[in-house]
Amino acid sequence: MAAPIFKEHGAQSVVECWADDVPRGQHTDFFMAVKCTEDETVVFSWIIWPDKATRDAGQAKVIADPRMPADVPFDGKRLIFGGFEAIVTA
DSSP states (O other), X not given: OOHHHHHHTXXXXXXXXXXXXXXXOSSOOHHHHTTOOTTOOOEEXXXXXXXXXXXXXXXXXXXXXXXXXXXXXXXXXXXXXXXXXXXXXX
């Protein structure tokens, strides 16, 4: 539901992935990173923006957009996010 809103505000692409073949590790893994319980799974997502300025402005517009749902189907306190600069695109 949010992908069209992100794209309207400048995102080039929105990708959401449901865990399908994610191994559990002994020291670290995706499940431990978000304190996933047995009845939960991990969703891995990313958004591609043309540049940081567009991302910063777009994120602010998305947060302020009244179409964004107030209640989300995940625990936002366990959300991991950040911005990354591409070093290889093939």
